[in-house]
Amino acid sequence: MTVAVTRPPGTVLGEDPTDREQFVAFDHLTALIGPVDSDLALLAGQADRTRHWADEFAVAYYDAFYGYEAEAQGLEGGDPDRDRAIRRWFLALISGRPRAAFWQRQFAVGLVNFRHRVSGTFSIAVGSRIQQFFLDQCLKEYEPAEAIALYSAFKRVTDLVVGLMAEGHHRGFTSAIEDLTGMSGPLLDRMAEIAVSGIQED
Amino acid sequence: MTNRAQAMEQTLRTLVGSTPDLQGAAVVSIDGLVLCSALPSGVDEDRVSAMAAALLSLGERTASELARGGLEQVYVKGDNGYVVLMRAGEETVLEAIAGPAAKLGMVLLDMKRAAQELSRLV
Numbered sequence: 001m002t003v004a005v006t007r008p009p010g011t012v013l014g015e016d017p018t019d020r021e022q023f024v025a026f027d028h029l030t031a032l033i034g035p036v037d038s039d040l041a042l043l044a045g046q047a048d049r050t051r052h053w054a055d056e057f058a059v060a061y062y063d064a065f066y067g068y069e070a071e072a073q074g075l076e077g078g079d080p081d082r083d084r085a086i087r088r089w090f091l092a093l094i095s096g097r098p099r100a101a102f103w104q105r106q107f108a109v110g111l112v113n114f115r116h117r118v119s120g121t122f123s124i125a126v127g128s129r130i131q132q133f134f135l136d137q138c139l140k141e142y143e144p145a146e147a148i149a150l151y152s153a154f155k156r157v158t159d160l161v162v163g164l165m166a167e168g169h170h171r172g173f174t175s176a177i178e179d180l181t182g183m184s185g186p187l188l189d190r191m192a193e194i195a196v197s198g199i200q201e202d
Numbered sequence: 203m204t205n206r207a208q209a210m211e212q213t214l215r216t217l218v219g220s221t222p223d224l225q226g227a228a229v230v231s232i233d234g235l236v237l238c239s240a241l242p243s244g245v246d247e248d249r250v251s252a253m254a255a256a257l258l259s260l261g262e263r264t265a266s267e268l269a270r271g272g273l274e275q276v277y278v279k280g281d282n283g284y285v286v287l288m289r290a291g292e293e294t295v296l297e298a299i300a301g302p303a304a305k306l307g308m309v310l311l312d313m314k315r316a317a318q319e320l321s322r323l324v
Contacts (some may be wrong), residue, residue: 182263183256190234191252198249 022107025167029160036160039153044096046150053137057090057130058083064129068122093157106161110168114176120169127162131155209323210238217316223304224312225283228297229290229320230254237294237324254297258287275310288313291321 030036043050062083092098113123134154138147174188183191214227218240226241234252241247261276275288283301286309290296296317300309 180263181256182259182266184233184259186233187252187255187259191256194248194252 021167021171022104022164025107025164026103026160029163033156033159033163036153036157039156040096040098042096042150042153043094043157047094047096049141050094050137050150051091053094053134054087054090056137057133058087060133061086061126061130064126093161094154103164106164107168107171110165110170111172111175113165114169114172118169120166123165123169124162127158131158134158206323207238210320211240213316213319213323214238214240217298217312221298221300221309221312223283223301224298224309225301226299227313227316228254229324230295230297232258232293232295241299250297254287254295258289258295261287275313277306284309286310286313288317289321290317291324294320294324296320 092102110120110123113119131151131154135147135151138151138154141147142150174185177183177188178185210229214229218224218227226239226245228239228241228247228251229237230251231237232255234255236247236251239247239251241250257276257278258273262273265271265273273289275286277287278285281302283299284304284306286298286300286306288296296313298309298313300306
């Protein structure tokens, strides 16, 4: 079964800047990483064999997360159901059938991460760790060629997820400033442009 | 230079030339781009324009948050004088700098007139 990874049907880029950036990010990422439809189909085809990795995956994820004290501190008082949430996330991903809402949530996670002071750097690092986990599992349970193919599919899909989170994180930062100061996005861009060109000249 | 740009520049020159202690002025877009400038040499117009747009946005947001109604002007006083900002139409900001001895009432009055004129031009 092929799952079309496109913006939700009928979605029009509206005036809401968060929605807009979310869909623009999605379009850029899928254009650059490559279409992930066949990757999702591959993951879906193997879901029966990979589903049982979910528990171990949740452990690996949180080992990475809380093992790093600086970031763990930012998550004090977090969601007590997060073990279940990360398990669900993994299962949704390997099902190969994530719905539009799933992709929108990845962007929203970036916004939430911003609030919890989980940096973009950390999201990228954790993304790398979960990819390594998936590769290890693939190599344990599949023939090398199959393992590489399945891992590559998972990697592209999780790269898309991490990209959406990073954009969501950035959006969290800019929307906080826009909301509090009334400065528009183009003005913030302009200020950044001027400041950065000044730094470059220095 | 287009007629409109010439007219804007003329309005700024008149403002600076006819208001005592006014040392310079500029018109910038609310996105922080310079539209027209009569600021003293040595001023980084790009930086100052972005700052003016930012100050105006912040002023509007603060006035609204504290229920002070629509923003009329923002003024910043330093040891060496004033920076005054006001809207000149929907999309533009008029910014002026004045010396410490400037009569603010006069500055504001002249700026308001210039802002009205500029809002018709942009």
